[in-house]
Amino acid sequence: MVDFKYYKTMAKNLLAQYIWEINELNRSEHGLTLTELNERWLRNDKLNDRKIPLIRKTWYAHRQEIFYQFGIDIECNKRTNKYYIKYKESIGQPDIQNWLLNSFAVGNMLLQGKDMKGRILYENVPSGYDYLTDLIEAMRENKIIQITYCGFWSGKKATFELKPYCLKVFKQRWYIIAGNVSYESTWIYALDRIEDLEITTKKFKLPKGFDAERFFAPYYGVSITEDDETTVRLKVYGKQVMYIRLLKIHESQEEIKTTPEYSIFEYHIKPTFEFEQELLSHGEDVEVLEPDYLRKRIEDHIVRMGRRYGLQLKEK
Structure with a gap:
């Protein structure tokens, strides 16, 4: 009998x-020979x-x-016999590589930091990594997958086939955007479900x-809507201006008016549930x-919130 748990552990x-290998090369300014990498690997008691x-x-x-799964190209300098990470200049690739390398660096640090237990705190997020390598393989080979999925709201399990697109x-949660074979439509599924x-x-x-980037360009988050793309203008007050200026809510963000008291930011977006929640998270x-319709939605949220706290607010 095949021990699937064993193979899953081996894959992890x-x-x-x-x-670890990606992180070690990324940390080395001039790359590493195989001998140098191997010496470090033999000193790694954790892995x-x-x-x-x-x-x-x-x-x-x-x-x-590493190239197939992450798009990270490791090349060898024939003069020094040192391996290094080759950065791609194609559109979007540097951002993806930087995100991956930064994520790997943090993950590797936490993995190795046994002596730092209790001094490095991180968010405990739902696991989405169990099937990540399988999904990447299926995407690379354009193969249909069959999943058993537990719906978040219904709690019911269902088994069906998907065409994994991206x-x-x-x-901090992973999602797969896929074509549902039964319904011939595009759906989004959380990997931890x-x-x-x-x-x-x-x-x-x-x-x-x-094109995945073009598909999500007008959205914030992972919800999709049939609403038309629209221009959203936000008035941001006080110190929050600096926060939103540095951490854009959406890639289309432009600061169209600046005053000592407030700034106005403009977005070209299809407002989703996640976008509304993001706006509400910034409070007053x-x-x-x-x-107007988005302003009314936010007003309604505020009115219902006020009622939760016993405030007498009237809906317009």
């Missing part, structure tokens, strides 16, 4: 090793307690998998012209000026 350990050396054949396979991270996943032998084709420091 291998993924952790990939992350390599059995002291298994990193041989050239294994390293070659790891470099290929992955997205939002507020997946209870089982199998890569089938059936192939699929990406929708013609599908953010006011929606337009469109």
Whole structure:
């Protein structure tokens, strides 16, 4: 009988090793030879307690998998025999690489920091990593997957087939954007709600012209809506101006008016539930000026919130 738990554990350990290898190369200003990388690997008691050396054949396979799974290209300087991370200049790639490398650096630090226990605090977020490598493999080979999914609101489980189009991270949770085979429509699924996943032998084709960045460009978050794209103007008060100026709510953000008391920011977006929640999270420091229907929605949220606290507010 096949021990699936064993293979899943092995896959996780291998993924952790990939992350460690990427992080070590990223930290090294001039790269590392295989001998130098192997010396560090043999000193790693956390991931390599059995002291298994990193041989050239294994390293070659790891470099290929790192490229396939993360799009990170590790090359060798023939003059020095040192391996280094080659940065791509294609559109969007540097941002993706920087995000990955920063994430890997933090993850590796936490993994290695046994002596720092209790001094490094991080958010305990739902796991979405169990099926991440499987999904990347299915996306790379354009293979249909079968998942068992537990709906967040209904709590009911269902098994169905999906065409995995792309992955997205939002507020530290992973989501898969996929075509549902049964309904021929695009849906979004949280990875931490997946209870089982199998890569089938059936192939699929990406929708013609599908581009993940373009697909999500008019949205904030992972909800999609049939509403038309609109211009949203926010009036931001006081010190919150600096916060929003530095941490954009959406890529389309422009500061169109600046005064000592407030600034007005403009967005071209399809307002979603997550966008409304983001605006509400800033409290009294953010006011929606337009469109009117979004301003009314925020007003209604405030009225209902006031009633929770016994305030007598009237809806317009």
